[in-house]
Amino acid sequence: MLQDTLSFATPDCSGCPIRHRAVCARCDSDELARLEEIKYYRSFEAGQTVIWSGDRMDFVGSVVSGIATLTQTMEDGRTQMVGLLLPSDFVGRPGRDGAAYDVVATSDLVMCCFRKKPFEQLMETTPHIAQRLLQMTLDELDAAREWMLVLGRKTAREKIASLLAIIGRRDASIQSAPMSGRIVFDLPLTREAMADYLGLTLETVSRQVSALKRDGVIELQGKRHVTVPDFSRLLEEAGDDADGGLLV
Amino acid sequence: MLQDTLSFATPDCSGCPIRHRAVCARCDSDELARLEEIKYYRSFEAGQTVIWSGDRMDFVGSVVSGIATLTQTMEDGRTQMVGLLLPSDFVGRPGRDGAAYDVVATSDLVMCCFRKKPFEQLMETTPHIAQRLLQMTLDELDAAREWMLVLGRKTAREKIASLLAIIGRRDASIQSAPMSGRIVFDLPLTREAMADYLGLTLETVSRQVSALKRDGVIELQGKRHVTVPDFSRLLEEAGDDADGGLLV
């Protein structure tokens, strides 16, 4: 919510919505000014590819609004989503030349970018920026490893529940909603994208979503709008203990 | 190999084998001296738990010799290995209090540790340490995401081949052996540990290893000593294009 307002009225770091989590969280006014110089916004349409794996990347940045996915593809076409980019998530690999994955916008998308070279130079002289990026990367690493457990050991039903829990939690925390009880959100992904995230087929996703609906774990309005009447029940279905687990 | 010699004759960073990849790679003599003050070695026996998930961690460090695994466990006992720690790999989460995973030594293990608080202080004032850690964390993130593709989309046979390729490559690069042709190494993992890494059962691992042997992709001397007559053939079996893929 906060994310989607204000951002263009005052397109500078101090007013920038990404400030909540992103690089400039601890910057002083001098550093903000330097960030401001190398900052620009980019917009993408739904379905558009933001970065091809292997591309030279000349920027780093954060998602301001919209959703993008991060995927890997094998030569024979099998694909695995390895990350989901929601508002405030960071994109880019300071110190690296190439992109490692495909980044695709799944909705209309706005990114707040910094030109990479000068950003890296700023990083050299500003310790807390590197530290901030380290913290964010550790978060991503935790999320990736959490997801390895989901992919390697969970059943299809548990996988679906885990995904719904992650999206629901993420959405809820943005809205400062309570972490238990009733939760409502929109699925930002097609059944196929969900399947790619979970290492399943879209048919299995569809079946398991229907099953969770039939069993009262979730309610559906249309295909995408989800109501979770009891969030802790969903966590149980995901195979997590009610409080821990599922970072991001 | 290099790893296992010398390390205790001269227990300072300049002679420390981990210097090849780890934090002190770019330190000047002053910084090395400060690292030296907060450095100590710890030894573990095979099977010993180094860290329990949730433990308060008061150190960060690198593996000097031996092998450890990084695992997550669900309440019902299902476990997923999320990382393999070989010599020179970094352990720890600067800026974080708790451990996120169980770390278990699978062989006798020596770690080179730094006390965490002073290490973090050093990081505050020494930009390139945070940058170095960021690079290492990005490497781990790439590896974790690569592994997500393995877990989510590969068949059992491909999974085994991928694991053998990773271990073989890692082992070979340490010994500066060529990246193609004949490769020889020892499996540092039991069949069960391999299964936990790959999201399979140990029976399936055993069967697929036998199958790869039967098909001439690998040769086995005993249960653990592996010869790969043609590394690029192994990469094919893993579903990778011969040059790219499988970071770490």
Next chain:
DNA sequence: CACGCGCATTGACGCAGATCAACCTGGCCG
């Protein structure tokens, strides 16, 4: 309105890998 198209659902069937179970193999210790 009918048509087409992208997305989703549902059913029938087959198979890769899990499960259960028996047996092997080599190293250690009394």
Next chain:
DNA sequence: CGGCCAGGTTGATCTGCGTCAATGCGCGTG
């Protein structure tokens, strides 16, 4: 030496999910 036990192999059977295929549903467009 023999017995034990952890780790490994192999076989028989079961099942969850993939595969293939038909059908539904909402929406924009001619």
